[in-house]
Amino acid sequence: MKVYFDNNATTPLHPEVKKELIEAMGMFGNPSSMHAWGREARANVEDARSRVAGFIGAHDDEIVFVGSGSEANNTVLSLFVCASNQCIPGTKMRSSIITTKIEHPCVLETSECLAHRGARVKYLNVDRYGKVDLDQLAGMLGDDVGLVSVMMANNEIGTLQDIATISKMVHECGALMHTDAVQAVGKIPVDVAALGVDFLTISAHKIYGPKGVGALYVKKGIPYCPFIRGGHQERGRRAGTENTLGILGLGKAVEMRQLEMEAEEKRLASMKAILKKGIEERIDDIYFNGHPTDSLSGTLNVSFPGAEGEAILLYLDLEGIAVSTGSACASGSLDPSHVLLATGVDAERAHGSIRISLGRESTMQEVEYMLDILPKTIKRIRDMSTAYIKGGTHAASR
Amino acid sequence: MKVYFDNNATTPLHPEVKKELIEAMGMFGNPSSMHAWGREARANVEDARSRVAGFIGAHDDEIVFVGSGSEANNTVLSLFVCASNQCIPGTKMRSSIITTKIEHPCVLETSECLAHRGARVKYLNVDRYGKVDLDQLAGMLGDDVGLVSVMMANNEIGTLQDIATISKMVHECGALMHTDAVQAVGKIPVDVAALGVDFLTISAHKIYGPKGVGALYVKKGIPYCPFIRGGHQERGRRAGTENTLGILGLGKAVEMRQLEMEAEEKRLASMKAILKKGIEERIDDIYFNGHPTDSLSGTLNVSFPGAEGEAILLYLDLEGIAVSTGSACASGSLDPSHVLLATGVDAERAHGSIRISLGRESTMQEVEYMLDILPKTIKRIRDMSTAYIKGGTHAASR
Amino acid sequence: MLQAGEWAYTEKLKEHFMSPKNIMQGENTDEFDGVGMEGNLQCGDQMMVVIKVDRDTEVITDCQWKTYGCASAIASTSILSEMVKGKTLDQAFHISPKEVAQELGGLPDNKIHCSVLGDKALRAAINNYYVRNGMDDKVKQEQAKTICQCMSITDHDIEEA
Ligand SMILES: Cc1ncc(COP(=O)(O)O)c(C=O)c1O
Ligand SMILES: Cc1ncc(COP(=O)(O)O)c(C=O)c1O
Ligand code: FES
Ligand code: FES
CATH class of the missing domain: 3.40.640.10 (Type I PLP-dependent aspartate aminotransferase-like (Major domain))
Incomplete structure (x- = not known):
């Protein structure tokens, strides 16, 4: 897919x-x-x-x-x-x-x-x-x-x-x-x-x-x-x-946009809610970034401590899913997102975040596929992560 | 046409x-x-x-x-x-x-x-x-x-x-x-x-x-x-x-361009030569502007003293022909072309000039049509021009 | 129009990224003879390499690793962990990030430091083995000055890469 x-x-x-x-x-x-x-x-x-x-x-x-x-x-x-x-x-x-x-x-x-x-x-x-x-x-x-x-x-x-x-x-x-x-x-x-x-x-x-x-x-x-x-x-x-x-x-x-915006934004908002709930239920130790309500209806930014953003992006890419870490134009840069840092997120959480942004062609099937693939991907990365070994930062949360 | x-x-x-x-x-x-x-x-x-x-x-x-x-x-x-x-x-x-x-x-x-x-x-x-x-x-x-x-x-x-x-x-x-x-x-x-x-x-x-x-x-x-x-x-x-x-x-x-440039520029050069010769033969009191040889093969700039450039442009437009006076982006400006003035052309000649620029879709039929319409257009404008009334600047040159 | 853009990295790197070799299973580092850790989570890159060593020959018999790192870090450490098996501690110590990058068929410039990390963790593991076995005299210090505090990467590393 x-x-x-x-x-x-x-x-x-x-x-x-x-x-x-x-x-x-x-x-x-x-x-x-x-x-x-x-x-x-x-x-x-x-x-x-x-x-x-x-x-x-x-x-x-x-x-x-x-x-x-x-x-x-x-x-x-x-x-x-x-x-x-x-x-x-x-x-x-x-x-x-x-x-x-x-x-x-x-x-x-x-x-x-x-x-x-x-x-x-x-x-x-x-x-x-x-x-x-x-x-x-x-x-x-x-x-x-x-x-x-x-x-x-x-x-x-x-x-x-x-x-x-x-x-x-x-x-x-x-x-x-x-x-x-x-x-x-x-x-x-x-x-x-x-x-x-x-x-x-x-x-x-x-x-x-x-x-x-x-x-x-x-x-x-x-x-x-x-x-x-x-x-x-x-x-x-x-x-x-x-x-x-x-x-x-x-x-x-x-x-x-004038014709489609209103109905579509509602659709995106409900898809985002499902995505959010699904991630919460299936992956532990996560943080959502950004405002819980005053936010674009299609944008979901989430941190997975212990998993590095680029690795998440590329493993998802191998499964056919496109997301980003920070903004596209910052790719090539190794710094953690200046936006997340400004919100007080620590560097590790900033490094381990991805942005999922839905649009008018996004479907519920896609959301479901994402909810199937993402937990496996995060598990896979966390399984090889130093952040989860004995004495590692997140060892306790497991 | x-x-x-x-x-x-x-x-x-x-x-x-x-x-x-x-x-x-x-x-x-x-x-x-x-x-x-x-x-x-x-x-x-x-x-x-x-x-x-x-x-x-x-x-x-x-x-x-x-x-x-x-x-x-x-x-x-x-x-x-x-x-x-x-x-x-x-x-x-x-x-x-x-x-x-x-x-x-x-x-x-x-x-x-x-x-x-x-x-x-x-x-x-x-x-x-x-x-x-x-x-x-x-x-x-x-x-x-x-x-x-x-x-x-x-x-x-x-x-x-x-x-x-x-x-x-x-x-x-x-x-x-x-x-x-x-x-x-x-x-x-x-x-x-x-x-x-x-x-x-x-x-x-x-x-x-x-x-x-x-x-x-x-x-x-x-x-x-x-x-x-x-x-x-x-x-x-x-x-x-x-x-x-x-x-x-x-x-x-x-x-x-890599494929077509060479052959086409030759074609444009010969079309321009025909256009130039035709204008020379059919309209008197004209001046060509620009270098006679070191010049773009499709560009011909010509002055018709006694005829105002915008009038020429619009009469030609009525006949389906598109040319310009000076550069397109200077349209809206009433000043004579700064380029022509820099070559020492006087303001009147500068005002009375048009640029004919040929391209890869230009044909000989179009050149012939132009050579049919342009002389009539210039005559028409000059016939109503103060520059050509008895004692006008160019009366002598007629 | 071109159909598919090539992957950001080489096919070889992609292979190792997709199925990384020798990832350490479990959490028990005690069963290994040397443990090395480099980088830190705040910088977005951390690497741990653990080795088993045949005491008589000083040959590395097993090399495993974990990382909090990007695709380059994962792939380069995966390939490094394959390269060192069967090598003596001394040989392994002298594998350069450049050789690792070459094995992968090259790395983008801004990703070189990621491959350096695995290499550094390996050297730390080797030094750790020497210390544990009372061979402090064999511990090799990095001579170069640290130019990236955050990654503990030195100008020497960059040149080597
Ligand atoms: C908030 C914001 N401002 C400006 C830009 C720049 O727009 P453009 O890509 O058209 O230059 C972007 C996207 O790239 C953006 O997201
Ligand atoms: C000589 C010359 N330079 C610059 C330009 C500007 O190019 P553009 O229209 O792409 O801004 C033009 C044409 O408009 C031109 O003829
Ligand atoms: S152009 Fe930006 S400081 Fe000079
Ligand atoms: S911006 Fe042009 S003079 Fe100031």
Whole structure:
């Protein structure tokens, strides 16, 4: 059996998105061209923009299409380090940035780089469920803070943040608010007005759209300067010939989410509950990571002390099951997940954790297969583990 | 008849690229994932990388996939302005940059922004054919110059530069050499070793590949710092989940260019010669812009004094013919082409010019149709032009 | 389009990962003549190697192991445990991580340290045997400086690998 339980890393194209892409392959004009080919492409790109805007309650001209979620996040953060601010006439950006310890690497690494470049960056702690410390935020907010960036849903543990409350606090101190909603949009209702954010990041490939395309919501009137410069594309807010196929794919993906999201999230939640119960019953000495209720319905992160994450991943892979340890883009890194460490999980438990992320193609049969294979896999690994030998850390718990 | 003569703006997908994309739509894994789905995606991305590398004589690990030609150009230029250089330990970049007056807006606007941020930027003149002034370059080169960026083939007039000679001069002064080869790769032979460049930009959609994907050649050992930060993708050189479909499309596009380029460029050259001769014979008071021989075989830029470019474009559009005025991404701008102005063409001639760019789907029938429609169109516009009334600028030339 | 991506590691490594050889059964280390432990759980890598030794010939007759480690650690220790059987303590001590990696058909760069771990645990087991048998003079110290505190891996190990 082949079981893809890594939908937070990326998702298969929705059949309707595939259809849309195949249909759109003949439409090749450059949306900036004035002739018929260009106008056709332009009309389709604008149609996709309307769909994306409508889905999150934005105005069409508040949506900037970009090449990835990572690019969108880099774009927002980079607004706050220009030494000259010539691009945003009349605006002097405040130079402190606040973000969290559990952000995606594209936010964390960009923040580190900005710190090298003179920005002051502060990182918010989270509690053991991954919720941001709002008291700490209140203490950090001040006249110097230009931007606060807090992700809406965490990719590794699924924990949701209360963005609306945070936005309010941020605006009270006169700073701007960004949320990386890559894992949230299309899974939970997102309305930019209700959230009160100034910037919001979307990526297509997490919601059954193509990879290499995303969107950035930029609230009307907010100071903005392009990250990729040149051309007049996207009203001068992002240069580069538009990825027309990708943009149409994102538009269609969003349209399908609008139709399917609600029912499907319920289905995923019940599958996750079964998976959770099954793991609890069949494997001892386990810990679930992330918030027990305020969490993405398809995301389950679990630690198996005494079993190393990569070994679990690869033994499951041999049985046809795909899961991940930490985030996909951190693979290749040997460090334990920064997200789990931030929640106070110790390094051993962090090393021994996997993320199971369900998606629209996941079935109950797959869940059952997983519940059959996973206990054997963990037993097998624990049987060869030093953590369970006499005097080993977990010897007592056996 | 529908005639697409705007292949420098963008090109239709090659039928083989379409096939590849359709086949690859089921392959959805994240190349960073360790499981089977991820490994499948990784293998295909690396295969595409080999093709692109092979096509320009580079090593596989010298190719970084990016989201557009514009992003690649922004990436290279932005290496030279970091105030801290923490990302490139031990390297203190020299802070002057030399480029030309005829670059694509994504180079020119980024350069302007860098100038705001403390870089010294100098712009090379070109002669009346669009060739860079090498004496001026020799005079500008010095200890302070970190980067020279000269495009290989101009998108508006097709003029080719002698990159190998320029690279040599640049390296003698210890600077690095970048060439924007977006309009060159796939049209003329490009070999990075022969050119001696350190960076080279490629975009897929100019050679019958998908929009929203490009590649940057970065010579081994050259200081480099990612532009989009986060994740370990592309060996830490460009964050964001890889655009797998786009990358496969670029790989296929390059493979097809390798097979078809030589024969096709000959065909385009002969079609262009016929077009040129026909225009000369049928329309008086015209000027061809760009180099008469050192030029892209499919690009013909011509000025019709007394006729305004946008009017020509739109009348041709009504007849089903697509051409452009200046570059597509400059549309929306009312300024005359900066490229033509740099070649010394006066503003009126610059305003009255169109770019005809042929491609692999162009046929002789289309050329004949163009030669039928264009003279009528120019006559029609000139007949209503103030430039041609008695005493108008060009009355004498009639 | 390519159909299947190759496994992250070599086929040989995959074999040893799928059916690791000589995993220590049970928990009783007392029946062995030498016990070596390296790494720690907090770092995500721990290795224990136990050996039985023929006292007369100083030949290793059995080598078993347990690990808290990734695929590379599992496979490289599995293959190492096969390689040392029948070797003298001295020969076994001088098996380098490089030889182990070669046996596996190569390892990704970022996984080299995982194979070093099994090797180090083996050397610790051999030293432990010497100590237990009053042959302290034979205990060989690592000369190199520790560059990774967490893994107790030295620059020497990395070079060797
Ligand atoms: C010479 C040149 N450089 C760069 C670009 C930008 O490439 P892209 O559209 O992929 O961003 C173009 C075309 O738009 C071009 O013609
Ligand atoms: C929370 C979060 N932010 C940002 C990203 C980056 O998105 P992309 O892969 O489109 O660059 C991801 C996924 O990779 C993510 O999970
Ligand atoms: S001058 Fe500040 S971002 Fe361009
Ligand atoms: S510190 Fe220089 S580019 Fe990041």
